[in-house]
Amino acid sequence: MSIKLIAMDMDGTLLDADHVTVPARNVAALRAAADRGVKLALASGRTWSLLTGAAEQLGVLDYALVANGAAVRDIAAGKSIYQRPMPxxxxxxxxxxxxxxxxxxxxxxxxxxxxxxxxxxxxxxxxxxxxxxxxxxxxxxxxxxxxxxxxxxxxxxxxxxxxxxxxxxxxxxxxxxxxxxxxxxxxxxxxxxxGGVSKGAALQALAAHLGLGAEEIMAFGDAGNDLEMLSWAGYSFAMENGTEEARAAARYLAPANVDAGVGQMVERYVLNL
CATH class of the missing domain: 3.30.1240.10 (Hypothetical Protein, Haloacid Dehalogenase-like Hydrolase; Chain: A; domain 2)
Incomplete structure:
Protein backbone atom coordinates (compact mmCIF):
# COMPACT_ATOMS: atom_id res chain seq x y z
CA MET A 1 0.00 0.00 0.00
CA SER A 2 1.46 3.37 -1.04
CA ILE A 3 -0.44 6.00 0.94
CA LYS A 4 0.65 9.57 0.30
CA LEU A 5 -2.21 11.52 1.92
CA ILE A 6 -4.33 10.82 5.02
CA ALA A 7 -7.60 12.78 5.43
CA MET A 8 -9.36 12.59 8.80
CA ASP A 9 -12.71 13.72 10.09
CA MET A 10 -12.57 15.17 13.60
CA ASP A 11 -15.59 14.56 15.85
CA GLY A 12 -16.28 10.86 16.31
CA THR A 13 -13.17 9.98 14.31
CA LEU A 14 -9.80 11.54 15.17
CA LEU A 15 -10.84 13.07 18.50
CA ASP A 16 -11.62 11.34 21.77
CA ALA A 17 -15.08 11.42 23.35
CA ASP A 18 -14.54 14.97 24.71
CA HIS A 19 -14.43 16.38 21.13
CA VAL A 20 -11.20 18.21 22.02
CA THR A 21 -8.39 15.71 22.70
CA VAL A 22 -6.42 13.81 20.03
CA PRO A 23 -5.53 10.46 21.63
CA ALA A 24 -1.78 9.94 22.12
CA ARG A 25 -1.76 6.84 19.92
CA ASN A 26 -3.24 8.85 17.05
CA VAL A 27 -0.66 11.60 17.50
CA ALA A 28 2.26 9.16 17.55
CA ALA A 29 1.12 7.21 14.49
CA LEU A 30 0.38 10.31 12.42
CA ARG A 31 3.70 11.92 13.31
CA ALA A 32 5.47 8.74 12.27
CA ALA A 33 3.57 8.74 8.97
CA ALA A 34 4.53 12.38 8.41
CA ASP A 35 8.17 11.48 9.03
CA ARG A 36 7.83 9.06 6.09
CA GLY A 37 6.59 11.84 3.82
CA VAL A 38 2.83 11.21 4.08
CA LYS A 39 0.77 14.40 3.89
CA LEU A 40 -1.85 14.93 6.62
CA ALA A 41 -5.19 16.71 6.25
CA LEU A 42 -8.03 17.32 8.66
CA ALA A 43 -11.42 16.99 6.94
CA SER A 44 -13.99 18.55 9.21
CA GLY A 45 -17.38 20.14 9.41
CA ARG A 46 -15.67 22.81 11.52
CA THR A 47 -13.97 25.91 10.14
CA TRP A 48 -10.28 26.67 10.64
CA SER A 49 -10.66 28.62 13.92
CA LEU A 50 -12.13 25.47 15.50
CA LEU A 51 -9.44 23.16 14.10
CA THR A 52 -6.41 24.93 15.52
CA GLY A 53 -6.54 23.02 18.82
CA ALA A 54 -6.23 19.65 17.08
CA ALA A 55 -3.60 21.03 14.72
CA GLU A 56 -1.52 22.16 17.69
CA GLN A 57 -1.80 18.73 19.34
CA LEU A 58 -0.73 16.93 16.17
CA GLY A 59 2.16 19.30 15.54
CA VAL A 60 2.30 18.06 11.94
CA LEU A 61 -0.47 19.10 9.57
CA ASP A 62 -0.34 20.06 5.91
CA TYR A 63 -3.93 20.82 4.89
CA ALA A 64 -7.41 21.33 6.29
CA LEU A 65 -10.65 20.63 4.44
CA VAL A 66 -12.95 22.95 6.37
CA ALA A 67 -16.69 23.48 6.68
CA ASN A 68 -17.60 20.14 5.06
CA GLY A 69 -15.31 20.94 2.14
CA ALA A 70 -16.30 24.54 1.42
CA ALA A 71 -12.58 25.37 1.38
CA VAL A 72 -9.18 23.68 1.51
CA ARG A 73 -6.52 25.48 3.51
CA ASP A 74 -2.78 25.13 2.94
CA ILE A 75 -1.50 25.36 6.53
CA ALA A 76 2.07 26.42 5.75
CA ALA A 77 0.97 29.05 3.25
CA GLY A 78 -1.84 30.29 5.51
CA LYS A 79 -4.34 30.54 2.67
CA SER A 80 -7.06 28.63 0.86
CA ILE A 81 -6.20 26.74 -2.31
CA TYR A 82 -9.82 25.81 -3.04
CA GLN A 83 -13.10 27.56 -2.15
CA ARG A 84 -16.79 27.00 -2.85
CA PRO A 85 -18.66 29.56 -0.70
CA MET A 86 -22.35 30.37 -0.33
CA PRO A 87 -23.42 33.71 -1.88
CA GLY A 195 -24.54 23.65 -3.65
CA GLY A 196 -21.89 21.12 -4.63
CA VAL A 197 -19.94 21.35 -1.37
CA SER A 198 -18.76 18.06 0.13
CA LYS A 199 -15.66 16.66 1.75
CA GLY A 200 -15.41 14.33 -1.24
CA ALA A 201 -15.28 17.20 -3.75
CA ALA A 202 -12.73 19.06 -1.64
CA LEU A 203 -10.58 15.95 -1.24
CA GLN A 204 -10.61 15.43 -4.99
CA ALA A 205 -9.56 19.07 -5.48
CA LEU A 206 -6.69 18.61 -3.02
CA ALA A 207 -5.66 15.36 -4.72
CA ALA A 208 -5.56 17.10 -8.09
CA HIS A 209 -3.48 19.91 -6.56
CA LEU A 210 -0.98 17.32 -5.29
CA GLY A 211 -1.13 15.11 -8.37
CA LEU A 212 -2.47 12.13 -6.44
CA GLY A 213 -4.99 9.45 -7.36
CA ALA A 214 -7.72 8.03 -5.14
CA GLU A 215 -5.66 4.86 -4.66
CA GLU A 216 -2.98 6.90 -2.86
CA ILE A 217 -5.36 8.38 -0.30
CA MET A 218 -6.50 7.09 3.09
CA ALA A 219 -9.64 8.66 4.61
CA PHE A 220 -11.44 8.27 7.94
CA GLY A 221 -14.98 9.30 8.90
CA ASP A 222 -18.04 8.37 10.90
CA ALA A 223 -21.11 10.35 9.82
CA GLY A 224 -23.31 11.77 7.09
CA ASN A 225 -20.96 14.58 6.09
CA ASP A 226 -18.18 12.04 5.41
CA LEU A 227 -20.00 9.85 2.89
CA GLU A 228 -18.67 11.36 -0.36
CA MET A 229 -15.12 11.34 0.97
CA LEU A 230 -15.39 7.72 2.10
CA SER A 231 -16.91 6.67 -1.21
CA TRP A 232 -14.11 8.25 -3.25
CA ALA A 233 -10.88 7.58 -1.35
CA GLY A 234 -9.10 4.37 -2.29
CA TYR A 235 -8.50 3.35 1.32
CA SER A 236 -11.49 4.61 3.28
CA PHE A 237 -12.30 3.63 6.85
CA ALA A 238 -15.56 4.09 8.75
CA MET A 239 -15.17 4.14 12.50
CA GLU A 240 -16.74 1.34 14.53
CA ASN A 241 -18.89 3.99 16.23
CA GLY A 242 -19.97 5.40 12.85
CA THR A 243 -23.40 5.42 11.24
CA GLU A 244 -24.69 2.64 9.03
CA GLU A 245 -24.40 5.00 6.05
CA ALA A 246 -20.74 5.67 6.78
CA ARG A 247 -20.02 1.96 7.10
CA ALA A 248 -21.73 1.32 3.77
CA ALA A 249 -19.76 4.09 2.03
CA ALA A 250 -16.33 3.01 3.35
CA ARG A 251 -14.21 0.12 2.15
CA TYR A 252 -12.90 -0.85 5.59
CA LEU A 253 -13.89 -0.65 9.26
CA ALA A 254 -11.65 0.96 11.90
CA PRO A 255 -11.89 0.62 15.69
CA ALA A 256 -13.87 3.33 17.50
CA ASN A 257 -12.57 6.85 17.98
CA VAL A 258 -12.28 6.27 21.76
CA ASP A 259 -9.92 3.36 21.00
CA ALA A 260 -7.65 5.52 18.81
CA GLY A 261 -8.94 3.76 15.70
CA VAL A 262 -7.19 6.18 13.35
CA GLY A 263 -3.83 5.49 14.97
CA GLN A 264 -4.36 1.74 14.91
CA MET A 265 -5.12 1.71 11.18
CA VAL A 266 -2.21 4.03 10.35
CA GLU A 267 0.08 1.72 12.31
CA ARG A 268 -1.18 -1.31 10.39
CA TYR A 269 -1.55 -0.01 6.85
CA VAL A 270 1.01 2.82 6.63
CA LEU A 271 3.69 2.03 9.20
CA ASN A 272 3.38 -1.77 8.80
CA LEU A 273 3.71 -2.33 12.55
Missing amino acids: NAQALKIIDFLHAENIPFEVYCDGQNYVRAGDKLLVRENNISSYTAFFESRTCFPEALAPALAGRDVEKFNLFYVAREKRERVEAWVKATGPVEISNGFELNMEFAA
Missing part, protein backbone atom coordinates in the same frame (compact mmCIF):
# COMPACT_ATOMS: atom_id res chain seq x y z
CA ASN A 88 -23.79 36.44 0.74
CA ALA A 89 -27.38 37.30 -0.24
CA GLN A 90 -28.49 33.69 0.29
CA ALA A 91 -26.68 33.52 3.63
CA LEU A 92 -28.37 36.67 4.91
CA LYS A 93 -31.81 35.23 4.13
CA ILE A 94 -30.96 32.09 6.07
CA ILE A 95 -29.69 34.14 9.03
CA ASP A 96 -32.97 36.05 9.26
CA PHE A 97 -35.00 32.85 9.06
CA LEU A 98 -33.03 31.04 11.76
CA HIS A 99 -33.25 33.98 14.13
CA ALA A 100 -37.03 34.11 13.59
CA GLU A 101 -37.23 30.37 14.38
CA ASN A 102 -35.05 30.76 17.51
CA ILE A 103 -32.71 28.01 16.31
CA PRO A 104 -29.16 28.21 17.80
CA PHE A 105 -26.51 28.35 15.08
CA GLU A 106 -23.06 29.52 14.06
CA VAL A 107 -21.82 30.84 10.71
CA TYR A 108 -18.41 30.08 9.21
CA CYS A 109 -16.75 32.77 7.10
CA ASP A 110 -13.14 33.06 5.92
CA GLY A 111 -11.92 30.48 8.43
CA GLN A 112 -13.63 32.06 11.45
CA ASN A 113 -16.88 31.14 13.20
CA TYR A 114 -19.49 33.66 14.34
CA VAL A 115 -22.39 33.53 16.80
CA ARG A 116 -24.67 36.46 17.59
CA ALA A 117 -23.76 37.76 21.06
CA GLY A 118 -27.34 37.52 22.26
CA ASP A 119 -27.39 33.80 21.40
CA LYS A 120 -24.30 32.87 23.43
CA LEU A 121 -26.24 31.25 26.28
CA LEU A 122 -28.61 29.51 23.87
CA VAL A 123 -25.68 28.02 21.97
CA ARG A 124 -24.01 27.00 25.24
CA GLU A 125 -27.12 25.07 26.27
CA ASN A 126 -27.10 23.16 22.98
CA ASN A 127 -23.37 22.54 22.71
CA ILE A 128 -21.36 19.59 24.00
CA SER A 129 -20.29 20.50 27.55
CA SER A 130 -16.70 19.24 27.23
CA TYR A 131 -16.25 21.31 24.06
CA THR A 132 -17.86 24.56 25.26
CA ALA A 133 -14.82 26.27 26.79
CA PHE A 134 -12.66 25.65 23.71
CA PHE A 135 -15.51 26.71 21.39
CA GLU A 136 -16.11 30.00 23.18
CA SER A 137 -12.39 30.82 23.28
CA ARG A 138 -12.18 30.61 19.46
CA THR A 139 -15.55 32.15 18.48
CA CYS A 140 -16.43 35.72 17.47
CA PHE A 141 -19.59 37.07 19.13
CA PRO A 142 -20.72 40.21 17.24
CA GLU A 143 -23.85 42.05 18.35
CA ALA A 144 -25.41 41.34 14.94
CA LEU A 145 -24.36 38.86 12.28
CA ALA A 146 -25.50 40.64 9.13
CA PRO A 147 -23.15 43.66 9.52
CA ALA A 148 -20.26 41.41 10.53
CA LEU A 149 -20.69 39.28 7.40
CA ALA A 150 -21.74 42.01 4.97
CA GLY A 151 -20.31 41.46 1.50
CA ARG A 152 -18.47 38.32 2.53
CA ASP A 153 -18.91 34.78 1.26
CA VAL A 154 -20.04 32.19 3.80
CA GLU A 155 -18.54 28.71 4.14
CA LYS A 156 -21.27 27.01 6.19
CA PHE A 157 -24.07 27.23 8.72
CA ASN A 158 -23.97 24.88 11.69
CA LEU A 159 -27.28 24.47 13.52
CA PHE A 160 -26.54 22.93 16.91
CA TYR A 161 -29.99 21.43 17.46
CA VAL A 162 -33.15 21.28 15.35
CA ALA A 163 -36.16 19.54 16.88
CA ARG A 164 -37.48 16.60 14.85
CA GLU A 165 -40.82 18.29 14.23
CA LYS A 166 -39.07 21.32 12.69
CA ARG A 167 -36.52 19.61 10.48
CA GLU A 168 -38.62 19.01 7.39
CA ARG A 169 -39.91 22.60 7.29
CA VAL A 170 -36.45 24.07 7.91
CA GLU A 171 -34.96 21.95 5.14
CA ALA A 172 -37.68 22.95 2.65
CA TRP A 173 -37.33 26.65 3.46
CA VAL A 174 -33.54 26.65 3.14
CA LYS A 175 -33.66 24.77 -0.17
CA ALA A 176 -35.97 27.47 -1.52
CA THR A 177 -33.24 30.13 -1.03
CA GLY A 178 -31.03 28.61 -3.75
CA PRO A 179 -28.59 25.74 -4.35
CA VAL A 180 -27.59 24.26 -0.99
CA GLU A 181 -26.06 21.12 0.46
CA ILE A 182 -27.69 19.89 3.67
CA SER A 183 -25.92 17.36 5.87
CA ASN A 184 -25.40 16.45 9.50
CA GLY A 185 -22.45 15.55 11.69
CA PHE A 186 -24.55 14.58 14.71
CA GLU A 187 -28.01 13.13 15.10
CA LEU A 188 -29.99 16.35 15.58
CA ASN A 189 -27.78 19.05 14.13
CA MET A 190 -28.12 20.44 10.58
CA GLU A 191 -25.43 21.90 8.34
CA PHE A 192 -25.94 24.11 5.26
CA ALA A 193 -23.30 24.88 2.64
CA ALA A 194 -23.29 26.02 -0.98
Whole structure:
Protein backbone atom coordinates (compact mmCIF):
# COMPACT_ATOMS: atom_id res chain seq x y z
CA MET A 1 0.00 0.00 0.00
CA SER A 2 1.46 3.37 -1.04
CA ILE A 3 -0.44 6.00 0.94
CA LYS A 4 0.65 9.57 0.30
CA LEU A 5 -2.21 11.52 1.92
CA ILE A 6 -4.33 10.82 5.02
CA ALA A 7 -7.60 12.78 5.43
CA MET A 8 -9.36 12.59 8.80
CA ASP A 9 -12.71 13.72 10.09
CA MET A 10 -12.57 15.17 13.60
CA ASP A 11 -15.59 14.56 15.85
CA GLY A 12 -16.28 10.86 16.31
CA THR A 13 -13.17 9.98 14.31
CA LEU A 14 -9.80 11.54 15.17
CA LEU A 15 -10.84 13.07 18.50
CA ASP A 16 -11.62 11.34 21.77
CA ALA A 17 -15.08 11.42 23.35
CA ASP A 18 -14.54 14.97 24.71
CA HIS A 19 -14.43 16.38 21.13
CA VAL A 20 -11.20 18.21 22.02
CA THR A 21 -8.39 15.71 22.70
CA VAL A 22 -6.42 13.81 20.03
CA PRO A 23 -5.53 10.46 21.63
CA ALA A 24 -1.78 9.94 22.12
CA ARG A 25 -1.76 6.84 19.92
CA ASN A 26 -3.24 8.85 17.05
CA VAL A 27 -0.66 11.60 17.50
CA ALA A 28 2.26 9.16 17.55
CA ALA A 29 1.12 7.21 14.49
CA LEU A 30 0.38 10.31 12.42
CA ARG A 31 3.70 11.92 13.31
CA ALA A 32 5.47 8.74 12.27
CA ALA A 33 3.57 8.74 8.97
CA ALA A 34 4.53 12.38 8.41
CA ASP A 35 8.17 11.48 9.03
CA ARG A 36 7.83 9.06 6.09
CA GLY A 37 6.59 11.84 3.82
CA VAL A 38 2.83 11.21 4.08
CA LYS A 39 0.77 14.40 3.89
CA LEU A 40 -1.85 14.93 6.62
CA ALA A 41 -5.19 16.71 6.25
CA LEU A 42 -8.03 17.32 8.66
CA ALA A 43 -11.42 16.99 6.94
CA SER A 44 -13.99 18.55 9.21
CA GLY A 45 -17.38 20.14 9.41
CA ARG A 46 -15.67 22.81 11.52
CA THR A 47 -13.97 25.91 10.14
CA TRP A 48 -10.28 26.67 10.64
CA SER A 49 -10.66 28.62 13.92
CA LEU A 50 -12.13 25.47 15.50
CA LEU A 51 -9.44 23.16 14.10
CA THR A 52 -6.41 24.93 15.52
CA GLY A 53 -6.54 23.02 18.82
CA ALA A 54 -6.23 19.65 17.08
CA ALA A 55 -3.60 21.03 14.72
CA GLU A 56 -1.52 22.16 17.69
CA GLN A 57 -1.80 18.73 19.34
CA LEU A 58 -0.73 16.93 16.17
CA GLY A 59 2.16 19.30 15.54
CA VAL A 60 2.30 18.06 11.94
CA LEU A 61 -0.47 19.10 9.57
CA ASP A 62 -0.34 20.06 5.91
CA TYR A 63 -3.93 20.82 4.89
CA ALA A 64 -7.41 21.33 6.29
CA LEU A 65 -10.65 20.63 4.44
CA VAL A 66 -12.95 22.95 6.37
CA ALA A 67 -16.69 23.48 6.68
CA ASN A 68 -17.60 20.14 5.06
CA GLY A 69 -15.31 20.94 2.14
CA ALA A 70 -16.30 24.54 1.42
CA ALA A 71 -12.58 25.37 1.38
CA VAL A 72 -9.18 23.68 1.51
CA ARG A 73 -6.52 25.48 3.51
CA ASP A 74 -2.78 25.13 2.94
CA ILE A 75 -1.50 25.36 6.53
CA ALA A 76 2.07 26.42 5.75
CA ALA A 77 0.97 29.05 3.25
CA GLY A 78 -1.84 30.29 5.51
CA LYS A 79 -4.34 30.54 2.67
CA SER A 80 -7.06 28.63 0.86
CA ILE A 81 -6.20 26.74 -2.31
CA TYR A 82 -9.82 25.81 -3.04
CA GLN A 83 -13.10 27.56 -2.15
CA ARG A 84 -16.79 27.00 -2.85
CA PRO A 85 -18.66 29.56 -0.70
CA MET A 86 -22.35 30.37 -0.33
CA PRO A 87 -23.42 33.71 -1.88
CA ASN A 88 -23.79 36.44 0.74
CA ALA A 89 -27.38 37.30 -0.24
CA GLN A 90 -28.49 33.69 0.29
CA ALA A 91 -26.68 33.52 3.63
CA LEU A 92 -28.37 36.67 4.91
CA LYS A 93 -31.81 35.23 4.13
CA ILE A 94 -30.96 32.09 6.07
CA ILE A 95 -29.69 34.14 9.03
CA ASP A 96 -32.97 36.05 9.26
CA PHE A 97 -35.00 32.85 9.06
CA LEU A 98 -33.03 31.04 11.76
CA HIS A 99 -33.25 33.98 14.13
CA ALA A 100 -37.03 34.11 13.59
CA GLU A 101 -37.23 30.37 14.38
CA ASN A 102 -35.05 30.76 17.51
CA ILE A 103 -32.71 28.01 16.31
CA PRO A 104 -29.16 28.21 17.80
CA PHE A 105 -26.51 28.35 15.08
CA GLU A 106 -23.06 29.52 14.06
CA VAL A 107 -21.82 30.84 10.71
CA TYR A 108 -18.41 30.08 9.21
CA CYS A 109 -16.75 32.77 7.10
CA ASP A 110 -13.14 33.06 5.92
CA GLY A 111 -11.92 30.48 8.43
CA GLN A 112 -13.63 32.06 11.45
CA ASN A 113 -16.88 31.14 13.20
CA TYR A 114 -19.49 33.66 14.34
CA VAL A 115 -22.39 33.53 16.80
CA ARG A 116 -24.67 36.46 17.59
CA ALA A 117 -23.76 37.76 21.06
CA GLY A 118 -27.34 37.52 22.26
CA ASP A 119 -27.39 33.80 21.40
CA LYS A 120 -24.30 32.87 23.43
CA LEU A 121 -26.24 31.25 26.28
CA LEU A 122 -28.61 29.51 23.87
CA VAL A 123 -25.68 28.02 21.97
CA ARG A 124 -24.01 27.00 25.24
CA GLU A 125 -27.12 25.07 26.27
CA ASN A 126 -27.10 23.16 22.98
CA ASN A 127 -23.37 22.54 22.71
CA ILE A 128 -21.36 19.59 24.00
CA SER A 129 -20.29 20.50 27.55
CA SER A 130 -16.70 19.24 27.23
CA TYR A 131 -16.25 21.31 24.06
CA THR A 132 -17.86 24.56 25.26
CA ALA A 133 -14.82 26.27 26.79
CA PHE A 134 -12.66 25.65 23.71
CA PHE A 135 -15.51 26.71 21.39
CA GLU A 136 -16.11 30.00 23.18
CA SER A 137 -12.39 30.82 23.28
CA ARG A 138 -12.18 30.61 19.46
CA THR A 139 -15.55 32.15 18.48
CA CYS A 140 -16.43 35.72 17.47
CA PHE A 141 -19.59 37.07 19.13
CA PRO A 142 -20.72 40.21 17.24
CA GLU A 143 -23.85 42.05 18.35
CA ALA A 144 -25.41 41.34 14.94
CA LEU A 145 -24.36 38.86 12.28
CA ALA A 146 -25.50 40.64 9.13
CA PRO A 147 -23.15 43.66 9.52
CA ALA A 148 -20.26 41.41 10.53
CA LEU A 149 -20.69 39.28 7.40
CA ALA A 150 -21.74 42.01 4.97
CA GLY A 151 -20.31 41.46 1.50
CA ARG A 152 -18.47 38.32 2.53
CA ASP A 153 -18.91 34.78 1.26
CA VAL A 154 -20.04 32.19 3.80
CA GLU A 155 -18.54 28.71 4.14
CA LYS A 156 -21.27 27.01 6.19
CA PHE A 157 -24.07 27.23 8.72
CA ASN A 158 -23.97 24.88 11.69
CA LEU A 159 -27.28 24.47 13.52
CA PHE A 160 -26.54 22.93 16.91
CA TYR A 161 -29.99 21.43 17.46
CA VAL A 162 -33.15 21.28 15.35
CA ALA A 163 -36.16 19.54 16.88
CA ARG A 164 -37.48 16.60 14.85
CA GLU A 165 -40.82 18.29 14.23
CA LYS A 166 -39.07 21.32 12.69
CA ARG A 167 -36.52 19.61 10.48
CA GLU A 168 -38.62 19.01 7.39
CA ARG A 169 -39.91 22.60 7.29
CA VAL A 170 -36.45 24.07 7.91
CA GLU A 171 -34.96 21.95 5.14
CA ALA A 172 -37.68 22.95 2.65
CA TRP A 173 -37.33 26.65 3.46
CA VAL A 174 -33.54 26.65 3.14
CA LYS A 175 -33.66 24.77 -0.17
CA ALA A 176 -35.97 27.47 -1.52
CA THR A 177 -33.24 30.13 -1.03
CA GLY A 178 -31.03 28.61 -3.75
CA PRO A 179 -28.59 25.74 -4.35
CA VAL A 180 -27.59 24.26 -0.99
CA GLU A 181 -26.06 21.12 0.46
CA ILE A 182 -27.69 19.89 3.67
CA SER A 183 -25.92 17.36 5.87
CA ASN A 184 -25.40 16.45 9.50
CA GLY A 185 -22.45 15.55 11.69
CA PHE A 186 -24.55 14.58 14.71
CA GLU A 187 -28.01 13.13 15.10
CA LEU A 188 -29.99 16.35 15.58
CA ASN A 189 -27.78 19.05 14.13
CA MET A 190 -28.12 20.44 10.58
CA GLU A 191 -25.43 21.90 8.34
CA PHE A 192 -25.94 24.11 5.26
CA ALA A 193 -23.30 24.88 2.64
CA ALA A 194 -23.29 26.02 -0.98
CA GLY A 195 -24.54 23.65 -3.65
CA GLY A 196 -21.89 21.12 -4.63
CA VAL A 197 -19.94 21.35 -1.37
CA SER A 198 -18.76 18.06 0.13
CA LYS A 199 -15.66 16.66 1.75
CA GLY A 200 -15.41 14.33 -1.24
CA ALA A 201 -15.28 17.20 -3.75
CA ALA A 202 -12.73 19.06 -1.64
CA LEU A 203 -10.58 15.95 -1.24
CA GLN A 204 -10.61 15.43 -4.99
CA ALA A 205 -9.56 19.07 -5.48
CA LEU A 206 -6.69 18.61 -3.02
CA ALA A 207 -5.66 15.36 -4.72
CA ALA A 208 -5.56 17.10 -8.09
CA HIS A 209 -3.48 19.91 -6.56
CA LEU A 210 -0.98 17.32 -5.29
CA GLY A 211 -1.13 15.11 -8.37
CA LEU A 212 -2.47 12.13 -6.44
CA GLY A 213 -4.99 9.45 -7.36
CA ALA A 214 -7.72 8.03 -5.14
CA GLU A 215 -5.66 4.86 -4.66
CA GLU A 216 -2.98 6.90 -2.86
CA ILE A 217 -5.36 8.38 -0.30
CA MET A 218 -6.50 7.09 3.09
CA ALA A 219 -9.64 8.66 4.61
CA PHE A 220 -11.44 8.27 7.94
CA GLY A 221 -14.98 9.30 8.90
CA ASP A 222 -18.04 8.37 10.90
CA ALA A 223 -21.11 10.35 9.82
CA GLY A 224 -23.31 11.77 7.09
CA ASN A 225 -20.96 14.58 6.09
CA ASP A 226 -18.18 12.04 5.41
CA LEU A 227 -20.00 9.85 2.89
CA GLU A 228 -18.67 11.36 -0.36
CA MET A 229 -15.12 11.34 0.97
CA LEU A 230 -15.39 7.72 2.10
CA SER A 231 -16.91 6.67 -1.21
CA TRP A 232 -14.11 8.25 -3.25
CA ALA A 233 -10.88 7.58 -1.35
CA GLY A 234 -9.10 4.37 -2.29
CA TYR A 235 -8.50 3.35 1.32
CA SER A 236 -11.49 4.61 3.28
CA PHE A 237 -12.30 3.63 6.85
CA ALA A 238 -15.56 4.09 8.75
CA MET A 239 -15.17 4.14 12.50
CA GLU A 240 -16.74 1.34 14.53
CA ASN A 241 -18.89 3.99 16.23
CA GLY A 242 -19.97 5.40 12.85
CA THR A 243 -23.40 5.42 11.24
CA GLU A 244 -24.69 2.64 9.03
CA GLU A 245 -24.40 5.00 6.05
CA ALA A 246 -20.74 5.67 6.78
CA ARG A 247 -20.02 1.96 7.10
CA ALA A 248 -21.73 1.32 3.77
CA ALA A 249 -19.76 4.09 2.03
CA ALA A 250 -16.33 3.01 3.35
CA ARG A 251 -14.21 0.12 2.15
CA TYR A 252 -12.90 -0.85 5.59
CA LEU A 253 -13.89 -0.65 9.26
CA ALA A 254 -11.65 0.96 11.90
CA PRO A 255 -11.89 0.62 15.69
CA ALA A 256 -13.87 3.33 17.50
CA ASN A 257 -12.57 6.85 17.98
CA VAL A 258 -12.28 6.27 21.76
CA ASP A 259 -9.92 3.36 21.00
CA ALA A 260 -7.65 5.52 18.81
CA GLY A 261 -8.94 3.76 15.70
CA VAL A 262 -7.19 6.18 13.35
CA GLY A 263 -3.83 5.49 14.97
CA GLN A 264 -4.36 1.74 14.91
CA MET A 265 -5.12 1.71 11.18
CA VAL A 266 -2.21 4.03 10.35
CA GLU A 267 0.08 1.72 12.31
CA ARG A 268 -1.18 -1.31 10.39
CA TYR A 269 -1.55 -0.01 6.85
CA VAL A 270 1.01 2.82 6.63
CA LEU A 271 3.69 2.03 9.20
CA ASN A 272 3.38 -1.77 8.80
CA LEU A 273 3.71 -2.33 12.55
